[in-house]
Amino acid sequence: MHCRVLVVDDLAGNREILKKILVPLGFHVTVVQSGLEGVSSVLDEGRYDLLLLDLEMPGMSGFEVNQQLRTLVRREGIVVIAMSGSSDSQVRERANREGFDDFLPKPLCRSDVIEPMERHLKLRWKTSHAGENLPSRDQADGDFIEVSPDFHSRFRSALEVKNVTEL
Numbered sequence: 001m002h003c004r005v006l007v008v009d010d011l012a013g014n015r016e017i018l019k020k021i022l023v024p025l026g027f028h029v030t031v032v033q034s035g036l037e038g039v040s041s042v043l044d045e046g047r048y049d050l051l052l053l054d055l056e057m058p059g060m061s062g063f064e065v066n067q068q069l070r071t072l073v074r075r076e077g078i079v080v081i082a083m084s085g086s087s088d089s090q091v092r093e094r095a096n097r098e099g100f101d102d103f104l105p106k107p108l109c110r111s112d113v114i115e116p117m118e119r120h121l122k123l124r125w126k127t128s129h130a131g132e133n134l135p136s137r138d139q140a141d142g143d144f145i146e147v148s149p150d151f152h153s154r155f156r157s158a159l160e161v162k163n164v165t166e167l
Helices: 012-025 035-045 062-072 089-097 110-121 149-161
Strands: 004-008 028-032 050-054 079-084 102-105 124-127 144-147
Touching (some): 012 110, 028 035, 050 062, 050 110, 062 079, 079 110, 102 110
Parallel strands (some): 004 028, 004 050, 079 102, 124 144
16 A cells, blocks of 8 residues: 655645655655645545645635545544744644644755654555565555665665755
8 A cells, every 4th residue: 555645735846845755755646736626635536644734825724724624524544744834833833733743844854754754654664675575565564665775774864964965
């Protein structure tokens, strides 16, 4: 099973950054540019594992999207992470009060994006070595994203120093 992620952000640059971070790691990513499209995507497309919602969009804000989804669909099992470029602590506190699972500050950084996903989605990284017999997804007891040992090592090193330009 691949983790399905919906990115809702009015800025194309943020949508592209998130796709560039997540797609190479095996996530199935859908991007939309408005809150209304986000709600429609959840209603039309079905099950997502994770929603990354920009809080400050024209039209329908991320707060409103979250509220609409609570009203229209069961949100159980869907991790919803708020994103905002605001440095105002009240924005983060409001997101917490309104039931968001986590908060990502902008500008987006690869480690800031991956860390809460690992925690909330209970992801475990699996590396494979040539000739090694790895368990199938049917035998696994959680979601795995298979990456090469070299990539895993470079990824972890980059996360530690928050420098991902060489990946």
